[in-house]
Structures are given as structure tokens and as C-alpha cells.
Amino acid sequence: MQFVGYARSMLAPDQRTEYAALFTGHCAEIRDFQVNDEITAIHWWDLIEALPGHLQPMDAYLAELTR
Template identity: 50%
Template sequence: MPTPSSKPLAVDQHGNRLVSFTLGTEDVLSGGAPVPMALTALWHRGEVVVVYDRFRGHWELPGGLLEPGESPRQAAVRELFEESGQVPSDPLRFVGYAGFLLSPAQRAEYGALFTGRTLRRRGFEADHEIGAMRWWDLTAPLPGRVSDIDVYLARLTQPAGSH
């Protein structure tokens, strides 16, 4: 499990810390730690889809909590579509597990990270949670803050040749 003494890989403006990233097998996480969330870095022509979360007040990768009986992979596909309207062209590829310490209590939690690509950009409709969606090359300015944690995770999945 991530521990408060772990040096963070990235920190967001709310004090949430990414303290580990473990490549591995999709169905196995050392220690049997809970994985209540999944994130997706979906790429199209060197740009990753990011969404603006109205509640957190920043841009981030699409993702969220697993619903009862749902696998991390199923949650990744569902959240990607619900938050961005995007659909991967091929099955998502599992990348690994991100270890977080979430503020304010620095609660330890893991998230499964998936990546994929799409051949076609789809439309987007804002809702009460997600105010906007953009395709982003990880360098161009966005209107508002970007989660440093999500930038770190997106870079882990960046296709070769799109740097």
C-alpha cells in the first residue's frame, strides 16, 4: 500500500499525491489492495483526451469509481464514454496500477490505468460533472489548471513518436 512517507511522483492542487506506479498483470496487485477506480489515456494522432471536472476544478484523464460488480476494465470503458463521449478503436491496454494518497486524510488507494487509441474523434456534451473535453498534446496551454498527476500518468502511455 502507498504510505505517507513515500516520495510523491506528482501532486495535484488539492494535495492528492501519486506515490507509486506499478507495471503488472491486470488482475493481480501485490498485497491484494483494493482498486476502486480506473483511468484511461485515449490517444488520437498524438493527442490524449482530457476532461474538465467541474467539482475538482481541473483537467484530468477520464476515469472514476467502479460500480458494484464492475471490473476496472469495464469501469475504464464506461467512464471514458460517459465523461468524454469517446470510444476506443481497439480493446484498451492495461498499463499498471497507480498508488495514491488522497487528501485531506491521505487515504491510500489504487487506480488501474488503461490506454488505447481511437481512429475517430466523437462529439461531446457537457453535463453536471464534466464541463468540457479537449484533445491535448501534453504541452499546449489549456484554459485552467491541469492535474499534474494525470499529466504524469498520460506521459506513461504516450505513443512513440508523439513527444
């Protein structure tokens, strides 16, 4: 993984500032995803094709920043 920067956002309704570290990387081997207590699904995304289900605008914005 390679660190590509920080993203700053303001969260409503209290206008709280949050920071997220952004990373990019490449996989040599793709393994099946294992559901756990934190994450129930994951998708590989090329930032071009539509993803199934609902995508939070903030998630799409952060993914775009990693280009």
C-alpha cells in the first residue's frame, strides 16, 4: 500500500471536522472475502462501472481522490 494523502471533511449537524488517511495499492492475488463483525460486504471498484446497491457520496469522493 502507498499513502496518497489526507482528506478533510466537515460532518453535519455539528460541523465536526474529520480526517481520513488515503492509501492505494495493488493485489497480486485476490482471495475470497470473509464476512466479519465490522464488514459484511466488499467490492472491487474501477471507479467507472456502477456498483450494486447504495454508494455513499463521501465514499465515492474519497475513492476518486486515490487516483
